[in-house]
Amino acid sequence: MGTKINLWIILWGIVFLIFISLMTPVHAQQKTIILATTTSTQDSGLLDILIPIFEKKTGYFVKTIAVGSGQAMAMGQKGEADVLLVHSPEAEKKFIAEGYGINRRLIMHNGYIIVGPSEDPVKIKGVKSSSEAFKKIASMKALFMSRGDNSGTHSKEKGIWKAAGINPEGEKWYQQTGLGMGQTLNVAAEKKAYTLADRGTYLALRKNLNLDILVQGDAILLNIYHVIEVNPAKWPKVNAAGAKAFADFMVSKETQNIIKTFGVDKFGSPLFFPDAGKKEEELGK
C-alpha cells in the first residue's frame, strides 16, 4: 500500500508543477512584435544583447524568428512578420518595389570572408578580388562547400560565381550542404575544403576549426544589413507602431554605439560596423 501511494503522489505532483509553472504572463497582442531575421544574424549573438534593452525600454515583447533569408522575406510578404532585419539587398529592393515593405533603413555591415585549409593548395591567400579567388578554385577543381540553402550567404556566393563567369553547378568539387553556417564550416574543416562564410560565425567557431581567413575586404564581399517595416497598408494586422519603434531603436545612437563595440572583448575585433544614416553606395570605401 505504501509504495502505491507514494508513486501516485509523485506523478500528481509533477502534473501539478507543470500546470503551475505554465502560468507565464500572456502578452497582449498590441505589445508583441514579430521580428523575422536570419540565422546568421541570430547566431552572431548581437540580438541577444539588443533585444532585452529594447524590450526593457519600450515594454514590447519581441518574438525573434530566425530563419533563412528567403523565408524571412516570405513571412514579410504574407504579413506574418512585423519587421525584418535582413541582408539580401537585391531581394530587399524587389520587396520594397512590390510594395511589401516600407522605410528600408541601413543599420550596419560586415564582410564575408573566404576561408580554407591553412595549407591553401590553391594559393588564394591575400588575393584581393574574390571573383579571382573563385576562378582559381574552379580551375584547380579544389573542394568547395556551398550552403546551398538560398540564405543570404548562399546568394552572395552565387553572385561571386556569376561575377567570375563560372557555373559550378554539377561539378564534382562543388558540394552543397543545405546546412547552416556553423555546420557548413565544420564540414569544410573536416574535408579540408574552401567555403564562403560570414565573419561572425567563423570567429565564434575558429578555435575548433582548422580553417584560415584567406580572402577578405573585397567590395563584393560586403554584407549589408537593413531593417524593413512590413507595409501596414498591405497587411492591416501588422503591428506597425511596434515595427516602427524597433526600426527607430536599431538606428538610434545608443544602439549604433553598442553595435560598434560588439564582439571586441570576445574576438579582438568588432563583428559589425554601424552605418545608420549613411548611403549604401558609400560603404566599403
Add this chain to the structure above:
Amino acid sequence: MIDSIPILEARNLEVRKGGTIILNVPSLLIPKGEIFSLIGPNGSGKTTLLQTLSYLLKPFQGEIFFKGEKVNSNHSVFEYRRKIAMVFQEPLLFDTTVFENVASGLKIRRMKNQEIYQIVMEHLDRFGIGHLGNRSARTLSGGEAQRASLARAFAIQPEVLLLDEPFASLDPPTHESLIEDLERILRQTRTTTIFATHDRSEALRLSDRMAVMNRGKLLQIGTSGEVMNHPVDEFVASFVGVETVLTGRVIKRNGGTFVVSISGKEIEAVGEALLGETVILCIRPENVTLFIHSSKEATSARNVFLGKIVKITPLGLYQKVQLHCGFPLVAYVTNHSLEELSLIEGKEVKVSFKATAIHVVRKGEDWKREDI
C-alpha cells in the same frame, strides 16, 4: 404464502437477433425464496433468458416486473439491477486483489470502507477463501476464482441471484465441492435464485422448480418430480434422462389401461389414450428390472419380455444395460446385480417393467404449454 406477488415476473418476452426470434417466453413467475433452474442444451436460450431477466439485454418486446412494479425506464432498470446479481461461467474477476474484487459491488454502491471490510471478510469466509484476501486475482485456481465471483455476488445481498452455468468449466471434484457450498449458502440465505445449467442432476439437486428450454422456448415448467417423471414431450423426456422413448399406436383399450403395439410387441400402459391414437411411451431405466431367463417367478408386472443384452456401459455406482427386445430398452443395474446375474453382452435375459411406471405422452397433448 406471505407474498402473493412473485418477486420476479416476465410477460410476453421476445428477443430477436437479426430478425429471427431467439427467445419467446409468454410467462414466467418466480416466487420469493425459490431456487429455480433452467435446463436445456447449448444454444437453447438459457443465457439469453438470464440476460434479458437482468435487463443486460433489451427484449424486442415484453415486460419484466420486479416485486410487482414494471421495470422499463432507465431509472427503474438501474434500480432493479442494483438489487440483483449475476455470476457467469467465467469468473470475470478484476485485475486486483481478491478482497478488492469481492468489495467491488459494494464500492460501486458507494458504501463506507469500514462497512465494506466487515461484509467482505464475512463473505470470503463463507466461501472458504478467507485466506486469499490479499492475493492477486490472477493467481487463483479455477475453483478459487469462481468462489470469489460468487462471494462478490453475494456480498451485495441481492434479492435475486442469477447464475449462468457457473460450474460448467470446473473439474468434477471442484464442481462437487462448490455445489455443496452453494447449496448450503442458498438454504441459509434463502436468496431467490435462477440458475441455468445443462447438467440435469445439478438442477435436480439444487432447485425447487425447474424449466426445460429448447430453441428459445420454455417447454415445461414444474417441480423436479413433475418434470423428471412426467415429461411433456419426447424432447423433454430425453433431456431429463428418460432413456427409453418408444412411439406406437393404441390397439386395445381395457378399462383404465391400454395396449400399444411397438415392433410387433404389445406393451400395456395406464392412461386415457384412445384407440388408434399415437402415443409416446417413456420408461426410466431405473424402472426396468432384469432377471434370468429360466426363473418363473410370479410378478405383478404386466410387461415381461425376452431380450438380448446389446451393450453394457459402466456409470460409476451402477451400469447402463442396453437391450433389444424387439424394441430398444435401457435398464440401470447395480454392479452387484450385474455380477450376481453374470450379465454380459450377448446374454439373453427377461426384462420387465410395470405398466404404472410408463409415462405416456399423447400426441397432440398440450399440458403446460401456452405457445403453438
Add this chain to the structure above:
Amino acid sequence: MDLILEGIKKAFWLLITFDPEVIKITLLSLQISGTATLVSLLIGISIGTAIALTQFPGRKIVVSLINTGMGLPPVVVGLFVTIFLWRNGPLGFLGVLYTPTAMILAQAVIATPIVMGITLAAIQQLPQKLRLQILALGATRLQMVWILIKEAKLPLLAAVMAGFGGVISEVGASIMVGGNIKGYSRVLTTATVMETSRGNFDIAIALGIILLMLAYFINLILTQVQQRERPR
C-alpha cells in the same frame, strides 16, 4: 568519440552549475510536452474508449483513420498548425503563433492519435462479458467505463509513455510553431538543432544527453506504476 565525451562532460557541468538557461529550457520542455501529453490523454482515452465500446456505421473507417494518425509525420502537423495559426489564417485571431501554447497545440495533435489508437485496442481486447459483469454488479455506464479503464491499466500506461515519448523528442513542429525564441519557446530539442547548426556540437550533445535523462526519469516513474502488480 572525444566529441561525445566532451558532450557528456559539458552536460554534467551545465547541470551541476544549474546553468539558468539550460534549467529554463529543460523546465519548458517538461511543461510543454507534459501539458500536451495530458491533453492528449484526456481526449485520447475518452474518445478511444467510447469508440471501443460502441458500434456505429463507418466505425472501421474511423478506426483506420486513427491508426493512420498514429504515424502522422510531426513536421507535417507543424506545417498545418502553423498555417492555421498565421495571423491571416483561420485561427489567426487567437494570436498564439510562436508561443508555448502553439507548441502544446501541435504536440497534442501529434500525441492524441497515438493515445487514442492504443486505448482503442486496449479496451477492445478486454473480454466482452466483462462489461456485462460490471453492469450486473450495478454499475452506472460511467462507473463501468472507469472500471474498464482500470482493467486496461497496463496498455494504457504504455499509451501514456508512447504519447509522451513522441512529443518530448519532437522537433520539427516545435520549431515551426514555436519559433525557438530564447527564454520563451526554446526547448531541449529545438535548442539542440540550433546549437548543431551553429557548430557547437559539444553543447548540442550535452542538451541531447539531458533530454535523454529527462525522458528516462519520467518513463521510470510511469513504468513503476505500470509494472507494480506483476506476478512474482
